[in-house]
Amino acid sequence: MLECKNLGIQFGGLKAVDNFNLNIEKGMLYGLIGPNGAGKTTVFNLLTGVYKPTTGTIRLEGNLINGKTPTQINNMGIARTFQNIRLFSNMSVLDNVKAALHEKVRYSLLTSMTHIFGFGKKEKEMDELATDILKVFSLDDKSDTLSGNLPYGEQRKLEIARALATSPSLLLLDEPAAGMNPNETEELMKTIRQIRDMYNVTILLIEHDMKLVAGICEKLSVLNFGTELASGTPSEVLNNPEVITAYLGE
Structure with a gap:
């Protein structure tokens, strides 16, 4: 599904x-972890075209x-959420998801201006898909x-729902459990x-909640100062002395 080289x-x-x-x-649940400032969100920005790689x-x-471009990459099948929630706060929950359906359900400029020529049918279709x-x-x-x-926890979930509405083949979740209580985290898993x-x-x-990471991820990679420190199964990685040192210090 995804291959990054150098x-x-x-x-x-x-x-x-x-x-x-x-x-x-394909079909894997993969975790990218590491201390704050390790470069995790930078990797997401590279994968989504926000940044252009210098190498690799x-x-x-x-x-x-x-x-x-980010739009081209989204159309190719990558969608993401953000570490800092970026919802359209003055739009309804339904309309936030419908905003991501523009590639699935289309109508002409004339239809959007006049609300005729199938406008109602298209809007109903989007309502059903979003719901x-x-x-x-x-x-x-x-x-x-x-x-x-x-x-806050429901805003996190809504952002995932909106990303999912673009029908991605690869979904990038940036700290989806941030700010959630243990019950919300369990439900999110x-x-x-x-x-x-x-x-x-x-x-x-990307996640700092190690219970969530260990509970759902099939494989992990650890970043530290922008370089890969370790990769493997959650058990292998989370028990790696170098990983423990990177998180907790000497």
């Missing part, structure tokens, strides 16, 4: 990511995506609520497994 980016004299390699098989290649299902996704996250009963009025299976999507996530 991936790197340099800002002036700083190598934020250096010689990073990653192989993720990125391939999605064999197709080179280096140099593509089906919201049901997965138990948010369908809040479809008319302004997204900015949702509790079940939801992530569910969307992987229901939507046949491969998932790469």
